[in-house]
Amino acid sequence: VTISGTLRTINADTRKYAKERIKEIVDFTCKGLGAFGTVNIEKGYAPLVNDNFVVDIVKENAINLLGKDNVVFRKHPSLGAEDFSFYLEHSKGAFYHLGCRNEEKNILSSLHTADFDIDEDCLEIGVMLHVLNTLSFSKL
Template sequence: DGFMENPHVDFMFGAHVQAYLEVGKIESKYDTLNASSNSVLIEVNGKRGHGAYPQNGIDALVAAAQIITSLQSIVSRNLAPHEMGVLTLGKIEGGDAGNVICDHVEIQGTLRTLNKQERDFMVKRATEIVENTAAAYRCQAKFMLRARRGYDALINDREMVDIVKTNAEEFLGEDSFVYKDYPSMGAEDFSLFLENCKGAFFHVGCGNKEKGITSLIHTADFDIDERCLSIGTIMHVLNVLYFN
């Protein structure tokens, strides 16, 4: 929509609080920081029938159960040990009554990978498993990504991460910056901005163990040490002033 062009954006920084980090700590990572994310929908179709006469129906529920189990093999048997991917199926709906052969099942989930190649491969394998497993149980099934695109992997520019590190250490002390060991499989829409400019995403510590502020984000009892608000603001200002 032209957001990055009026005015033109050359560099960009983004931040997110994290309660596993103590207030006063800044965390980031070179290269891939967050995974890509796609919503998944699986539809399984069979034939409705009376539960007393299973030979007259085609049970989509049985096929769906086997599909769910078989999809777990993608990460454990199709990805190399050093590769990271997640296929979580969190919702299943199907059937009308306990004595009726189910003719339609929908399964919803999420797919997370660290690069486009792994995402394309997991989609291909999932499609093969879903269609062929369903066929083995006389059903038809489709594996679909629910939107044209989700969030791509968030890939930090190394030079921009160094700017964050320098400013964190000068502002908060030499031990304030933390390198994140592994990418997060959580997604972050900041990745869309980094397709158009150089930038870095970093985490601002908001936890305080002494005050019992330790609950992770997206939980009912999440809280912050409010000192993180000024720290995050100052970090953004310092990052911008670096270019003056």
């Protein structure tokens, strides 16, 4: 029997614990059933952990640019896999989403769907936010 999947965690300690527990479960289950098993967990994507100081700067700039009502914060961490996590292993930073839907223009489809579309007006907002962030960091 081969079981495969994705292991996603919100920090390195939880990831280490989950790997250890998976191996223990396989070992003890196999031992109890007179079988054998191996566990191979590839590194995969690192947990994406934002730096709180950088988050505060991005948050302030986003609110100043868009207004408090147009800036939404997640209540819970996301378990999505993201290449940006590898950058955050080596540098302080903050990952954020830039909204690209527009109900008035009937641009409503979710990411990663066949009919996904983007309201290109969001690109200007994204550039302005990046410029504000760059200016803020250059003053540090």
